[in-house]
Amino acid sequence: MSRRNYLLRKFLFSLLTIFVVMVINFMLFRVLPGDPVRSVIGRNVRISAEMQASLRAQFGLEKPVFPDQFFATLQQWAGGNLGVSWSLRQPVADILMSKLGNTLLLIGLGQILAIFFGVLLGLFAGWKRKTALDAGALTFSLVAWATPTFWLGIILLAAGSSWLGLPTGGIVSPENVGKPLYTVLPDLARHLVLPTLTMTILYLGEYMLIMRSSILEVLSEDYILTAKAKGMSHWQVLWKHALKNAMLPIVTIVALNLGFTVSGAIYIETVFSYDGLGKLFQTALTKQDYPLLQGAFLLLAVSVIVANMLADVLYTFLDPRVKAN
C-alpha cells in the first residue's frame, strides 16, 4: 500500500473515531446523576423554583434527551458550532481557543525539556551501565516517575516562592495582564519556571527509563560491534549509529504523551493557578456544563487521535519496515 493510501485510510478512520467519541460523550454526560441547572447555580438562595424551570427550558433540558436534545446538538455540531457554555456564558469554541495556547506553551516547554534531558540521561546511563552515574540516574528517574504531580507541584511552589522569590501562580503579574505575552517575556518566564520544572521532572523519568533500555538493546546489536571494530570513537558510535534506532520507542511514547498531557496538565495548572485547559475541564465537570464538557472532550479526543496519527506518519519515515507492510 502506498503511503498516501495508508495515510488517507488512517485519516478517515480518525474522523470516524472522533464522531463516535462525540456521540458517546453526549450520552455519557447525560446519564451522570444530578441536575445541570442546580450545578450551574450552586446552592444560590436567590434563584426560586420558577426561575430554575425557566433556565431549564433555556438550556433545552425540558425536552427528552432522545431524540430532541440529541438531534438539536448534532445539528449544531454540523454547523461547526459547539454552543454556548452555560456556566461561563461565552461560546465554547472561544473559551477553548483562549485556553489552548496557554496549555500548549506549558506542555510544549515542559515536554521539550523532559525529552531533551530524559534522552540525554538515558543515553549516558545506558552507555555507562552499572556505574554510579547509571544507578543515580535510574533512582532519580524511578522516583520522579512515581512522584504524585500535585505533591511535587506544591513542594516546588513553596520552595521556589520562599527561596527564589518566584511567583505563586498565574501566567503574568496582575500589572501585566491584558498586554500581549511577547511584550512581557521576562515576567512570563518567571511565572513559567515552576510549572515547567514540575512537568519536566515528572516526564523526564519516563523518557530516561525508556531511552536507557532502548539504548542497551541497540548497543548489543552486531552492527554496533562492527562500528566499534572499525575504530570509531565511543561518541561517534553512540551519536551516529545507536541514537537513531534507539529513538523509535521514544517517538511512540512522546506522541502518546502529547495527547494525554493535555489532560495531565490539570494538576499542574491547578497547583499554579495556571489559566489553561486543565482548570477549564474541572469547571465544566463540576458544573455539569454540557456544551463546555462536549467541547472539552472533543478537543481531548482530537488531540489524542492527532498525536497518534502523527506517530504513525513519523514511523513511516523513521522505520522502513512500516512502509513495507
Add this chain to the structure above:
Amino acid sequence: MKKIGLILLAFVLLLSACGEPDASPQQSQPAALRVGWLGFPDTLNPAYAFLSESYTMFDLVYSTLMTEQLDGSYAGLLAESWSESEDGLVWTFTLRPNIKWHNGEPLTAEQVVWNINAFIQNSDGWVTNYGYIIGFVEARVLDERTLQIELEYPISNMEFRVSFLYIVYPKDFEGFTTPEDLQNFTNFNPIGTGPFKINTLDKDQRVIILDANPDYFDGRAKLGQLVYRTFDNSDALIQALRVGDIDFAAEVPTSAFEAVKTFEGVTAVALPGRSLSELILNSVPEDHDPVPTRNPAITDPAVRLAIATAINKQDLVDVVLQGQGIPGVSIIPPTLGGGFWFNRNLQDVRFDLAEANRILDEAGYVRGVDGVREKDGIRLDFRLQFPSDSSNYPRAADMIANWLKEIGIKATPSAVDPDSLVVAVNPNADYDLVIWGWGSDPDPDFMLSVMTSEQYVEGGWSDSGYSNPVYDELFAQQQRTLDDAARQKIVWEMQEMVFNDRPYIVLWYDDVLQAYRSDRFAGFIQYPTGIDAFQSLMNVEPVK
C-alpha cells in the same frame, strides 16, 4: 542541532528569569491592596449572577438604595431619606444630591425607576432579583431626586430587599429584547456609582484591578487600587500570603488557620459569619410523591431526641472547626440583624449518652446481639450522607457515627457527589440522615422559607421535607408584619417549632476565616460577610 540550540536558549531564558529582580507593583501604584481568592465572578451583570464573587464585585462597583450596617440595621446608601405610607403599600425614597456614575453623568431618580421597573416587568430576564421584587407593583418618578415604589401588600423586610437591588446604568441594559440576550451579557466593563471602578478585568488570567472612584458620594476610598487574583488551590493562596505575593487572603481553610496565625507580619481573623451546618433528618410526609425511601424509625420523635442528645456539638466545633465557630441550635444564625432575629431562649439539649440510651430504652428499642437497637422488626440502622466536596463533613460524620454507636444506633457515613445528593434529598426523598450547610441572608426570611411545605418541590430549597401548616401560616404572616417587634415574636416562635420537631439538628455556626498582611495594611472592619465588605475596604489604608 538548530533545535537543540533553541531548547538551550529557552532553558537559559528560564534560568535567567529566576534572577530577575522583583518588580513590586506597589512601587508604581501606591496603596494597592492585592487580594487573593479562590473564585472568579461569573458575570458582572446583576441580572443573572450565581457566584458569591460576583456579589463582592457588585458591592464595590454598584450601589443600592439602602445598605446593612454593622449592627444589622439599614441605612441609606443612594437614598438620603426614605419613608413608608401608613398602610405600608408605598415607599418613597429621596436620593442623595450629586451622585455621579463612573462616566461622570449624574444619577437621576428616573434611572433608578427604570431599574426597578425592569426588574418587575422582565423578571424572566432579571432572574437573580426575582426573590427581592415579589410583591412590587411598579416604581414611579416624583421629581429629579425622588421616587416611589408601590407594593401589592405590606413587605416586612423591604429595607433588606432594596439592599440587594443593584442599580445599573440603564443605557447598558436597555437594548436587550429577550431574557437570553440580557443574561448572556457579562458586562465586564460596568458603569456604576460605587466606591471603586473597574480598571482591568481579564477573565482568562482571572485578574481584576479596580481604581478608587474619586467622585464617590461618600468620599474617596483610602486605597488607590484593589487587585484581585484567583488561585486554584488554597495551599498556593496561603503561600502567596506568607511570602507577600498578596496582602489579603479572602478565604483561609480551617486546616491552615493555626499555621497562618504564626506567619510573620500577618494577622489572621476569625469572625462570626452567617453560615451554619446541620444534620438533616428525613421529614418528608408519607403521602409525598414519590414516597420517601428511608428507615421509618427516623420519623420517631424519641429517636430524633436521642440522636440530638448523643451529639456533642462543642466537640464538633473543637475538632472539626478547630475551635473556629460555635455550637448551633437554631436555623437562624445569631448574627442576623445583630442578634435580633436569633431566638436566645432556645435551650439546646445537653449532650448525655446515658440519657440518650434511656430515651431509646423507654421508647422500646431493644439492643440486638450486634448492639444495634430494634423495635417491631425495625433496626436503628441509618445512612449518614454528606456532600463529597466538603473537607469538614467527613470528620463530623465519623464523630457522629461513633456517638450514635454508643447508644445502639448504626449510622453508616458515606460521601456523595453533591449533584446526586441534591436530587436524592429533593425531590426523591431517598435518604435518612444528611450533613449539609447554608449561607444565610442577613434577613431571616430565606432560612425560614427552607422549612416551608411549598419549598419541597423540584427546584425548591427544602431538603428536610418538613411540612407543618401552622409553620407555613406563620411564615406568610412574618412576611407581612411591619412592626419589627411583632415580627421578631413570630420568627422566634418558628425557630422554636423547628427546634422541637427536629427536621434539622443544627450542628454549628462556622466563623469566616480571613488573613491580611498587617505589616502593610490596617483599618479593616469586621462585618458578618468578612473584613472585605465594601465598607471595610473603604477604610483600609497602608501602614506608615
